[in-house]
Amino acid sequence: MTLALTVLEIVAPVFLLAGIGFTWVKLGFEYRIQFVTRLAMTLAVPCLIFVSLMQTKMDPSAITQLSLATLVAYAGVTLLTWGTILALRLDRSTYLAPLIFGNTGNLGLPLALFAFGDVGLSNAIVVFAIMAVGSFTFGIWLVSGRGALGKVVSEPMVGATLLGAVFLWMGWQTPLFLTNTLSLIGQMAIPLMLITLGVAVARLTPQSFLRAIALSLFKLVVCTGVAWFTGLFFDLEPVAFGVLVLQIATPVAVTSYLLAEKYGADADAVAGLVVVSTVMSVGALPLILALVL
Secondary structure (H helix, E strand, O other): OHHHHHHHHHHHHHHHHHHHOOOOOOOOOOOOOOHHHHHHHHHHHHHHHHHHHHHOOOOOOOOOOEEEHHHHHHHHHHHHHHHHHHHHHHOOHHHHHHHHOEEEHHHHHHHHHHHHHHHHHHHHHHHHHHHHHHHHHHHEEEHHHOOOOHHHHOOHHHHHHHHHHHHHOOOOOOHHHHHHHHHHHHOOHHHHHHHHHHHHHHHOOOOOOOHHHHHHHHHHHHHHHHHHHHHHHHOHHHHHHHHHHHOOOOOOHHHHHHHHHHHOOOHHHHHHHHHHHHHHHHHHHHHHHHHHH
């Protein structure tokens, strides 16, 4: 009973905030999702990443170990997913990237924060940063057939990650007034991302629910299993292990739908994956969280 209450306390704020966004749209209120997303991704999230890395108490060797584990986990997920897509003769540009890369930002970061505190958030940012680079390069290539290295270099999140890593490695700190300012800006990130997630799901019009259900279940099982065994193989300490499993197991991100729409993939099919996998995560993520706590 105590564990169940603990899990409920962790996941309730995440889905309640997403529910606020969902309800906001259904009530007919205006929500400029493009503006809010740009505000979060170009200002709030980079500030959150930089300050979290600068102030993290993680040992550099632990960061390296988690980074390697994350790369191996995504490689394993990619191989299994690619093989399945080929076997089922599904369109690679539509299904492969969404089934590999999860919602490590909107859902993964707040879940790690609420479950494991600031240390968990620092670990989650490492996984999130690696996912973001992979999504904007390999992920875009899967959808469009061409890479986007220039886009990665220009992404504020990537710059914030590299700068934060330098400050962490060198033991530097920004002046207190600047740290407080960046921290305040960064605190916008998680609620903005969660509310925007609810808004985005409310506006999607998915089709082919049966296929979406099957593929969402496939993603959940494969991602959770690969991350679990990878964490055991690298002998990650408990917080890093829990964060890795949670992050890799997150549902299909709304950005996958936006990329599919931009590059001419089947956006309706991806929308179905976003909605179904997100709804499925309401039950699945608390169960995974209970196993890793």
